[in-house]
Amino acid sequence: MLPCLPMSVAEPAPAPLSSPPLAPPPQPLTFAVVGAGAVAFLCLGVLQAIYGPAFPAFEERFGVVTARVGLIASAHFIGSAAAPPLAGLLLARLGVGRVVGGAFTLLAAGALLVAAAPTWPLALLGALLGGLGLGGVSGALNAAYAGVGTRAINFVNALFGVGSMLAPLLLALTARQAGSPGGGLPLAFVTIAVLAGLSLLAARLWGLPRLLQDTGTESxxxxxxxxxxxxxxxxxxxxxxxxxxxxxxxxxxxxxxxxxxxxxxxxxxxxxxxxxxxxxxxxxxxxxxxxxxxxxxxxxxxxxxxxxxxxxxxxxxxxxxxxxxxxxxxxxxxxxxxxxxxxxxxxxxxxxxxxxxxxxxxxxxxxxxxxxxxxxxxxxxxxxxxxxxxxxxxxxxxxx
CATH class of the missing domain: 1.20.1250.20 (MFS general substrate transporter like domains)
Structure with a gap:
């Protein structure tokens, strides 16, 4: 059973396209609206941006040549690109909370597998699983926050950018702690798994927006x-x-x-x-x-x-x-x-x-x-x- 997260109430669905609806008053950017999304997108940004700067660490840890190290980023991006359509199909059946809960669980499992992988193929599998989780969370949350409005979805996506900027710093800190880039990889990816867990906790505390209802007015x-x-x-x-x-x-x-x-x-x-x-x-x-x-x-x-x-x-x-x-x-x-x-x-x-x-x-x-x-x-x-x-x-x- 996928984790079930509570969801807060988002904006009502717009009126039919034949008579354009009046714009609702702007919704304040409170924690109740964007808190969980901000934490979630921060986590996504760190994972998305970490693979490129980590190439030297992967080469050292797994002994792979430079020509092959890029495969781990490719595995991640294949997963992240394949997941959003599946997330879209599941949203109508399971709701935003369960889709996000399941996808974050998959993301954390993938990050932990990369951290603990004894061989290069297992690290690639972990990157693929983490990418699937990231794509699922991104698809579900972007669909949900898109219905809240321009201000909310821009704010949570800004936190994605912050996470991307923090990824190289995380690698540098864990490498210094371990004494080598390759030795710092496990701690870096365990940190990402912890961020995924904190994202689930934030979703339970603050809730997530519901999807806009489909008006079905277009052919x-x-x-x-x-x-x-x-x-x-x-x-x-x-x-x-x-x-x-x-x-x-x-x-x-x-x-x-x-x-x-x-x-x-x-x-x-x-x-x-x-x-x-x-x-x-x-x-x-x-x-x-x-x-x-x-x-x-x-x-x-x-x-x-x-x-x-x-x-x-x-x-x-x-x-x-x-x-x-x-x-x-x-x-x-x-x-x-x-x-x-x-x-x-x-x-x-x-x-x-x-x-x-x-x-x-x-x-x-x-x-x-x-x-x-x-x-x-x-x-x-x-x-x-x-x-x-x-x-x-x-x-x-x-x-x-």
Missing amino acids: SQARRSTLALFAGLLLLYVGVEVGSGAWAANYLGAVGHASPALVVSAYWGGLTVSRVLTSLFASHVAPGRLVLGAALLAAVGSALTALPALAPFAYVLVGVACGPIFPTTLAWAARRIPARLVASLLVSGSVGGVLMPWLLGLGFTGAGSWAVPALLTGAAALLAVLVALTLRRVGPGLEG
Whole structure:
């Protein structure tokens, strides 16, 4: 039996699309609304970001060569990409609390298996299980918080960014404690399992939002069209976000900047800070209009990265612009498609996160460094066009 977590009451379902509903008053960001989600997304951020910085530690602990160590990140991402559609299907049957409880149990089991694994194949299995758990929690909670509104989902996703920034620090601290990077791995992954347990405890104490009820006012054909627009939007967005973060250092190094790593850190910091600011000040902006403005700003910032003198500042601008797009898009989509399909949208984002870095790598090696800003600017411009089309098709959505 999966753990059953209590759920607090979220916003009522919107009125039928034929007569647009009035926006409810903004919901205060109290612990009752976002407490459990904040702890949960902090845990998810740590696990998501830990594998890349831990590659040297895995090489030392398991004796794997550099060419094979990336398999553990691949196993994690395969699991995290496969889980959201399954979570979406289970949400209607089990509810948010049970899906999150079961997924966090799986995440903790995977982290503990990585910590205790005596062999490389078992470590890969642990990464796969942990990825499945992360994808399940992310799918369920993003679907639930999307129904609460723009401010709440931006806040909890900001904590994901904080967790991502803490992951390298966790590795450094555990390595120092153990006396070597490989020796610190068990403690690092046990810490993640403990965070998963604390997330379950927080959910019991503060509850989780319920899913919005499906109004069923659109025809199946119209719903498929709406789903396709949001899926394409997230595919392009995650491609821009991940592509910018993954290739900024290579591009900046190629054009002569001395501290590309600092710029990359500022890029992710800008993304996180902008989500916090959105959660505080976006209560009177419709989601569709906010996403369009952010996409246009991302396109401008991406274009400015082509100018070497402005590139470091432009990457920070891109990070600030990208911050609210993903969570706000989910809040926008939650008013137009069933919650279980909101969870499945995360898969299209994963596809974008795989395709764009690969395309940028081909461009960088085949055409030179200029291909990075060119491809990212094209993708960001196409994103803005698709957001405008989506805005025209489904409307701006509810404020708050």
